[in-house]
Amino acid sequence: MGIDIGSTTSKCVLLKNGKEIVGSALVQAGVGTDGPDEACRILLEKSDISEYQVDYRIATGYGRARWKKADEAISELSAHALGSYFLFPEARTVIDIGGQDAKVIALNEKGQLQNFVMNDKCAAGTGRFLDVMAGILKIQVSELENLAAQSLNPVSISNTCTVFAESEVISQLAAGSSVNDVVAGICVSVAGRVAALARRVGVKEQVCMSGGVAINGGVRKAMEQILGVKIFCSPFAQMTGALGAALYAYHKIKL
Numbered sequence: 001m002g003i004d005i006g007s008t009t010s011k012c013v014l015l016k017n018g019k020e021i022v023g024s025a026l027v028q029a030g031v032g033t034d035g036p037d038e039a040c041r042i043l044l045e046k047s048d049i050s051e052y053q054v055d056y057r058i059a060t061g062y063g064r065a066r067w068k069k070a071d072e073a074i075s076e077l078s079a080h081a082l083g084s085y086f087l088f089p090e091a092r093t094v095i096d097i098g099g100q101d102a103k104v105i106a107l108n109e110k111g112q113l114q115n116f117v118m119n120d121k122c123a124a125g126t127g128r129f130l131d132v133m134a135g136i137l138k139i140q141v142s143e144l145e146n147l148a149a150q151s152l153n154p155v156s157i158s159n160t161c162t163v164f165a166e167s168e169v170i171s172q173l174a175a176g177s178s179v180n181d182v183v184a185g186i187c188v189s190v191a192g193r194v195a196a197l198a199r200r201v202g203v204k205e206q207v208c209m210s211g212g213v214a215i216n217g218g219v220r221k222a223m224e225q226i227l228g229v230k231i232f233c234s235p236f237a238q239m240t241g242a243l244g245a246a247l248y249a250y251h252k253i254k255l
């Protein structure tokens with residue numbers, strides 16, 4: 001079992017024989033909550049498996065050190081590298097945008113981590129930026145993709161600082177910009193910020209995306225345009241870290 005205890009969500013994946021994903025669960029509560037326990041409970045219940053049948057548990061994510069039920073913990077970088085290689089064996093660049101940080105990881109042809117850059121000092125270029133902006137617009141983050149897709153003239157959000165960008169969004173709305181155009185501008189802002197990180201690592205194809213923000217096609221498409229590459233994304237993108245942790249658990253018990 002792999003569990004990814006993030007800043008906003010807890011994700012859990014159960015793997016059989018290192019190949020078959022038996023089940024997964026996601027709970028909208030992360031580090032410092034009962035989210036991790038709840039995610040495990042739901043996963044085991046859905047999969048009809050008792051906790052005694054789980055051979056090894058690996059935790060990853062921001063809250064990995066605090067979850068006492070884990071046999072071991074691994075870094076998010078290792079977990080996302082392993083999970084991404086499983087989903088996309090041709091991936092050489094992984095762009096992971098979570099609730100609190102963004103990372104770009106370079107992999108070799110064996111899926112081993114070669115290099116990375118990370119932004120964890122600032123909300124800009126993370127899911128937090130999108131969550132704050134969705135809050136101002138009184139919409140759900142799940143609505144951002146559709147609204148951005150309907151934009152005809154995305155506004156430019158020039159401030160990277162979340163607090164200043166918040167005022168900028170309010171000014172744009174006051175000046176008559178449509179919500180669609182503002183949302184598209186917000187997605188471009190996050191994509192631009194993370195694309196700059198990606199360029200520091202060097203963008204090698206295939207490029208794939210992981211983390212919760214990968215679900216947001218508005219950010220994904222903006223990033224494809226900025227970087228000029230196709231970005232592969234699995235419906236399982238938000239579970240990539242938990243999947244990588246489960247793969248690591250399998251390697252440990254196989255030894």
Ligand code: ADP
Nearest residue numbers: 006007008009098099100127141142211212213
């Ligand atoms: P963490 O591991 O830090 O909790 P995640 O990788 O789970 O972060 O990503 C959380 C982010 O994913 C949120 O901040 C949000 O912006 C984005 N997100 C989550 N669910 C959705 C969704 N249904 N549609 C669009 N974006 C989403």
